[in-house]
Amino acid sequence: MVEIRDIEAVVFDVLGTLVDEPGGLRAAIREAVPASDGASVDELLTLWQQHVEVEQQRMVQGHRAYADTEIIDGEAAQRVADRAGLTDPAAIARLATASRRLPPWSDSVAGLDRLARHFPVLGLSNASHTTLLRLNAHAGLRWHQALSSEAVLAYKPAREVYQLAIETAGCPPEGILMVAAHAWDLREAQARGMRTAYVRRPAGDPPTSSDVFDRRFDGLDELVTALTTK
Numbered sequence: 001m002v003e004i005r006d007i008e009a010v011v012f013d014v015l016g017t018l019v020d021e022p023g024g025l026r027a028a029i030r031e032a033v034p035a036s037d038g039a040s041v042d043e044l045l046t047l048w049q050q051h052v053e054v055e056q057q058r059m060v061q062g063h064r065a066y067a068d069t070e071i072i073d074g075e076a077a078q079r080v081a082d083r084a085g086l087t088d089p090a091a092i093a094r095l096a097t098a099s100r101r102l103p104p105w106s107d108s109v110a111g112l113d114r115l116a117r118h119f120p121v122l123g124l125s126n127a128s129h130t131t132l133l134r135l136n137a138h139a140g141l142r143w144h145q146a147l148s149s150e151a152v153l154a155y156k157p158a159r160e161v162y163q164l165a166i167e168t169a170g171c172p173p174e175g176i177l178m179v180a181a182h183a184w185d186l187r188e189a190q191a192r193g194m195r196t197a198y199v200r201r202p203a204g205d206p207p208t209s210s211d212v213f214d215r216r217f218d219g220l221d222e223l224v225t226a227l228t229t230k
Contacts, residue, residue, distance in 0.1 A: 007195065007227065009169040010115060013156075013180035014125035014132070014146075015102070018112070018220075019139050022049075022203045024102030032095040033084045040084075047083055048076040056126065056155045066153040068128035073099055099127060100134035105201065109140045111220035118228050120144045124165045124178075126155050157188035166192065177214070179223065183207040199223055 015021045022045065029044045030036065036044065055072050058064040077096035086092060115121055123146035125132050132148045135141070147168060152160040166173050173193030180186050181204030186196040196213040199220060200206070207213060217223040 006175065007119065007177045008171040008175035009120040009122065010177045010179060010227070011122045011124050011165045011169065011189075011194070012112075013178075013182060013185050014123050014135070014141070015099075015127060016201060016203055017179065017181040017199060018108040018123075018141060019102040019104050019135065020201075020203070021099070021102055025049075025098050028095055028098030028101070029080060032080075032091045033086055036084065044080045044084060048080055051076040051079055060155055060158050068150050069099065069126060069131050070096075070128045073097070073131075097131075097134075099131050101138050102135060104139040104141065105220070107220040109142075111224050112142055114224045114228065116142065116144060120169065122147060122165060122168060124156075124161065125149065126161075156185055159188065159192060162189050162192040162194065166194070177227075181205070183211055183213075186213055187211065197223060 012018055025048060026041055026045050029041050029048070033044065052072055055064065055075070059066055074096040077092055080095065081087070081092045112121060121144050123132070123141065123143050125146070126149045127135060128150050129148045132146055136143065136146055145168060147164055149155055149161045152164050154160045166176060169176050174195060177195045177197055178186060178189035179197045179199055181199050181201035183198065183205045186198060190196045190213070197215045197217060198207055198213050199217050207216070215226065217226070
């Protein structure tokens with residue numbers, strides 16, 4: 001059980017946890033390829049997601065040199081364009097920047113604002129510096145500090161990314177609460193000594209029966225209330 005006196009800083013995953021990444025990408029694909037039906041859009045979204053996942057894993061495993069998400073998203077957009085027969089350079093270029101325009105979940109903006117009155121709040125994202133900057137502005141996410149994994153030329157779940165958050169927070173890892181909708185993210189944070197809280201989202205990676213996180217919440221309001229009510 002996470003007690004308020006135990007927490008000195010709160011670190012949030014961003015993509016999927018505070019913004020609807022699949023929904024935003026789906027809307028961008030539909031905009032770029034308006035003739036596509038729902039099934040086609042879902043197929044193109046899967047193509048995008050698989051490319052990003054595979055390439056980031058290749059980098060984590062040392063099989064590819066680091067490339068930021070601006071590059072990876074550009075590759076994914078081109079794959080989608082090739083599959084859909086999209087040839088308009090302007091439309092492809094806009095699709096490549098879709099991650100800058102992801103919508104926040106309905107409780108994200110107000111929840112961050114409430115929590116920031118009580119704790120230092122940091123974002124920790126695989127999104128590049130530029131994407132994270134634009135995304136924060138678009139979604140209205142207000143941080144004390146937003147950290148991109150680009151700073152350490154790695155992707156979560158590489159340990160260097162979590163160490164970046166720990167060093168920036170300036171307190172022992174057990175005083176930091178990592179919040180994410182992805183169990184894989186929380187497992188590595190936990191391995192680094194951080195406290196962990198899972199927040200359920202429609203497109204997240206739910207915990208398995210073997211995961212033992214400090215807390216689990218159905219939404220951000222529930223988490224904020226638990227941390228700010230004495």
